[in-house]
Amino acid sequence: MTNQDVVLTIWLVGAALIALGFLFVVVQARRPAANAAAQNHVSHVLRKWVFFALLAGFAIGSWATLHQFPIPSQHGPSGAPQTVEAVGRMWSWQLTPDKVTAAREVEFRVSSDDVNHGFAIYAPNGRIVTQTQAMPGYTNRFVHTFDEPGTYTVQCLEYCGVGHAPMTTTFEVVAARGQ
Ligand SMILES: [Cu+2]
Structure with missing residues (x-):
């Protein structure tokens, strides 16, 4: 469910x-x-x-x-073995790195260079996987584990001006070795 x-x-x-x-x-x-x-x-x-x-x-x-939502504490290390810095700005996303490994936790650190953006991740089948706010001067963190390898899409979900709709990027989730 x-x-x-x-x-x-x-x-x-x-x-x-x-x-x-x-x-x-x-x-x-x-x-x-x-x-x-x-x-x-x-x-x-x-x-x-x-x-x-x-x-x-x-x-x-x-x-x-x-109570069971995967909301990690905003303070202290999450312990996730992978980290992605995600920065939104009008009207693009910068993900560092833009490749992660499936079946292992990824900590996303999401912020913005200018105004509020919505950072949403869509699976290759078009279904939304998870999302948070990208806010200037603040880093929102969440941890997610991707079960399926593939090309995932990031889409802005907070209206931020004329370039909002095409404010997307993609990143790769690759299979872990031995899978
Ligand atoms: Cu936007």
Whole structure:
């Protein structure tokens, strides 16, 4: 399951819960006023439990989906055996080096010489692999392991002027020796 699928599932479940909430309010509003006090008590208790259930659901869902993201600490060495310096500027990318080995961790250090850019890596099949912001005066780091060798494409995902759309470059992921 890709991150996109996880987010879609969370969104669908969340939307369904909100729709159920609306339905609950509509049904409640149609009820006659008889036994209003008793009903109010029931609906008050129900509302309280629905609120805490939603709160617990979102808290557990957030933890379960976010804690495992491969976000390395921005301080100290990551321990990745390969490092790529990626610098964006209007309107090109500079990757040093532009060749890495598959099946071994790569630490990307991403920054910008001018304005904010979006640093996104696309696999040879056109699917987005990972991305981060390229910001002036700051280095964003992330670690990724490429499973498949091939020619990967970098595309800017943050609109940065007339040269934004063709702001791309490529780099090679080569098979590790013995593979
Ligand atoms: Cu751009």
